Amino acid sequence: MIYLDNAATTKPDGDSLRRAEKYVFDQFYNPSALYAEGYAVQLALREARKNILSLIADSSAYDLIFTSCGTEADNQAIFGAGRRGNVVTTIGEHSAVFAAVNELKQRGVEVRFAQLNADGSVNEDSLLSLVDDKTSLVSVIHVSNETGAINNIFELAHKIKAKNQYTIFHSDGVQAFGKLNFKLSGDIDLYSISAHKIGGLKGMGALIKRKKLIIKPYIFGGGQENGLRSGTENVLGIKDFEFAALKRYEKIEDCYQKVSKLHEVLKQRLDKSLFKIISSENCSPYILTVGAEGVRGETIMHEANDAGLIIGTGSACASNEKKRYSRVILACGVGENLADGILRISLSPENTEEEIVAAAQILNKIVANRKRIMA
Numbered sequence: 113m114i115y116l117d118n119a120a121t122t123k124p125d126g127d128s129l130r131r132a133e134k135y136v137f138d139q140f141y142n143p144s145a146l147y148a149e150g151y152a153v154q155l156a157l158r159e160a161r162k163n164i165l166s167l168i169a170d171s172s173a174y175d176l177i178f179t180s181c182g183t184e185a186d187n188q189a190i191f192g193a194g195r196r197g198n199v200v201t202t203i204g205e206h207s208a209v210f211a212a213v214n215e216l217k218q219r220g221v222e223v224r225f226a227q228l229n230a231d232g233s234v235n236e237d238s239l240l241s242l243v244d245d246k247t248s249l250v251s252v253i254h255v256s257n258e259t260g261a262i263n264n265i266f267e268l269a270h271k272i273k274a275k276n277q278y279t280i281f282h283s284d285g286v287q288a289f290g291k292l293n294f295k296l297s298g299d300i301d302l303y304s305i306s307a308h309k310i311g312g313l314k315g316m317g318a319l320i321k322r323k324k325l326i327i328k329p330y331i332f333g334g335g336q337e338n339g340l341r342s343g344t345e346n347v348l349g350i351k352d353f354e355f356a357a358l359k360r361y362e363k364i365e366d367c368y369q370k371v372s373k374l375h376e377v378l379k380q381r382l383d384k385s386l387f388k389i390i391s392s393e394n395c396s397p398y399i400l401t402v403g404a405e406g407v408r409g410e411t412i413m414h415e416a417n418d419a420g421l422i423i424g425t426g427s428a429c430a431s432n433e434k435k436r437y438s439r440v441i442l443a444c445g446v447g448e449n450l451a452d453g454i455l456r457i458s459l460s461p462e463n464t465e466e467e468i469v470a471a472a473q474i475l476n477k478i479v480a481n482r483k484r485i486m487a
Contacts, residue, residue: 114467114474117424118309119257119287119399119458125311128355135347143345144336153347160354167361168289168303169296169320177319177337178350182286182306183208184330185319188341189282189302190216190251192327197246198222202234203443206257206284210439213251226252228443231392232259232401236268243272247279254303255287258440258456260391260399262292269299280325286317290360291398293368301325307353310360316349367461372397374459374468381472386479388450390441397459403446404453407482412455415478421471424456 115123135153143154157178165176179185186208190199194216201213203225217223226239234252243250250272254265269281282302288294290310296303302325307316321327321340333342360367375397379389382402390401404412409425416423437451446454457471 114421114463114471116457116459116463116467116471117422118460118463119456120424121308121314122311122460123462124308124313124352125356125359128311128352128359129313131355132348132352135351139347143347144334157345157347157350160350163354164305164318164357165320167357168285168294173298173323174296175321175323175338177321177340178345179317179319179341180315180346182206182284182304182309182317185304185306185317186251186282186284187212188319188327188330189304190249191330193280193282193302193325194221194249194251195328196221197248198224198242198244199249199251200224200226200239200242200247201251202226202228202239202253204228204232204234204256204258204261204440205251205253206286209251209253209284228440229261230444231261231390231394232256232440232444233261233263233392233394234268236271239268240271240275243275243279245276247272247276249280249282251282251284253287254283254285255292255396255399256440257287257399258438259401259444260287260395260397262288262394262396265300266294266297269297273299287396287399290357290364291368291371291396293364296320298322302327307349307356310356312353312356313349316346316353318353363461368397370461371459371463374463374465375400377465378457378459378468378472381469381476383476383480386476386483390444390446390454400457400459401441402455402457403441403450404455404479404482405450406486407453407479409452409454411482412453412475412478416474419474419478421474423471423475424458425454 141149141153161176190212213223224242227235265283280301284304286306289305301322303320308314329340387402441451
């Protein structure tokens with residue numbers, strides 16, 4: 113089976129999981145316990161926090177709050193910071209942000225949505241025009257989970273702060289962390305990441321927070337995570353996250369170059385008479401989004417599955433919404449006939465060129481046969 117739905121989830125890294133196993137069978141103690149064994153586990157959590165944070169941020173300027181997933185991290189950012197005035201975001205956000213800001217709207221907070229460019233990146237002029245002296249929070253996804261478009265969040269955050277220095281800037285970095293090589297600038301206040309997109313376990317994420325920023329907790333209880341996220345810590349998941357992230361960042365540039373090559377091979381091998389490329393040159397090589405006009409993406413996905421290829425039709429987290437057309441794809445200016453045939457093909461450094469060539473052949477054959485039947 114060829115697996116090309118890595119934006120939905122990646123295969124857990126075996127080495128990282130084996131290293132973390134001792135926190136299930138040996139060092140299984142509650143890190144909040146006062147005895148020596150519990151304190152030792154607490155030290156292991158501090159080490160994980162420091163190591164993960166150091167990969168993309170200055171530990172003297174930022175803290176890291178462990179969460180159950182990227183969705184929770186997004187929700188904590190939105191509900192913790194978007195409490196007054198208006199909140200500005202984009203039509204292209206992950207459902208974790210999009211649904212959260214719509215809940216804010218139900219609670220009486222004004223929400224403003226910036227428009228997208230054709231590749232799924234935010235339109236800068238549209239975004240900046242919505243920010244005023246009452247904007248409490250701006251949230252812009254770093255890498256689009258549906259098209260792979262990269263937003264220059266560092267430049268955007270800087271320009272937003274120039275308009276309103278008190279506006280809090282958040283970014284969902286789930287599809288960027290461990291894939292793009294960057295460091296957070298001082299204009300980024302909150303940043304969400306997730307473990308299972310880079311070989312970690314599902315059920316583990318984090319919210320990176322500028323130290324001087326004060327936000328309200330999202331989950332209340334025993335005061336873990338410095339009072340910002342209560343609940344007994346998932347030590348196995350946290351240590352596995354640490355090991356998977358450290359392993360990925362050791363070769364992050366090599367991984368990027370390999371995936372870029374696979375991305376280009378796939379793009380060249382797909383029949384241009386059958387597929388329209390939605391992802392632009394300004395996109396993460398880890399995601400290639402294409403459309404087959406007149407053929408349902410869901411049909412292609414199931415036939416590909418039967419042929420030994422696993423791909424997606426868009427955001428896996430939005431699949432339960434039961435909507436035929438992606439709001440993100442429509443916001444890119446794509447017509448419904450093409451939007452119905454959208455496929456999201458997402459790559460991993462573990463993929464091989466042989467798999468990519470075979471995947472293109474499978475997809476070309478499926479769509480050609482479908483069009484022949486419909487002709």
